Amino acid sequence: MGVEGCTKCIKYLLFVFNFVFWLAGGIILGVALWLRHDTKTTTILGSTLNDHQAPSTYYVGIYILIAVGAVMMFVGFLGCYGAIQESQCLLGTFFTCLVILFACEVAAGIWGFVNKDQIAKDVKQFYDEAVLETKSDNENKSKAAKAVVKTFHETLKCCGTGSFLEHLYNLANPDDLCSKGQSTIFTSDLNCHARIDELFSGKLYLIGIAAIVVAVIMIFEMILSMVLCCGIRNSSVY
Secondary structure (H helix, E strand, O other): OHHHHHHHHHHHHHHHHHHHHHHHHHHHHHHHHHHHOOHHHHHHHOOEEOOEEOOOHHHHHHHHHHHHHHHHHHHHHHHHHHHHHOOHHHHHHHHHHHHHHHHHHHHHHHHHHHHHHHHHHHHHHHHHHHHHHOOOOOHHHHHHHHHHHHHHHHHHOOOOOOOHHHHHHHHHOOOOOOOOOOOOOOOHHHOHHHHHHHHHHHHHHHHHHHHHHHHHHHHHHHHHHHHHHHHHHHHOOO
């Protein structure tokens, strides 16, 4: 009787954890879709310079997050049903899915940690290339590059890279790339490099926090599902 009571307790505890897991999957899916369609990000990464698309490495992490959120919702439902039915088969399948999902989560976390600086670096490099192209003698190239640079400036509310030489050049050769009155030599918050770092680092931190929370929930669920499986096996009378 004590074993049965303990099994029931674990059963409902696992159901609650799985319901939370299902909700977390829905939240992660929603956040991932928001990150994917965020206006600032899509505008910048949708820019094209000389038939060369802006770096889209950032989207790899977002697509992984979308897939993880969708699978979490399915696995959460499977876990809830398995717990209520006290099915060893369903709980075993649930545990296997959790292990695979956990491995994907760890892999995505490692990928994000390795690429967190590279993503912003690639976008800044793309911006710098566009700025250089604006000074090209080829009118068509210069016009296309100015459109890209203006997109960055208007989207991020910034201007230039903060370089002293760049500032002197802009004073000597004024253009319409920056809004009137914008000067990055004394106002680092208008520095486009700083704004790019801020935009992507903030989103990557959000992804990292979501991954950690999900990983912790997964560990608890794997433990509870195995304990419940053992409890069902011990309490079964055939």
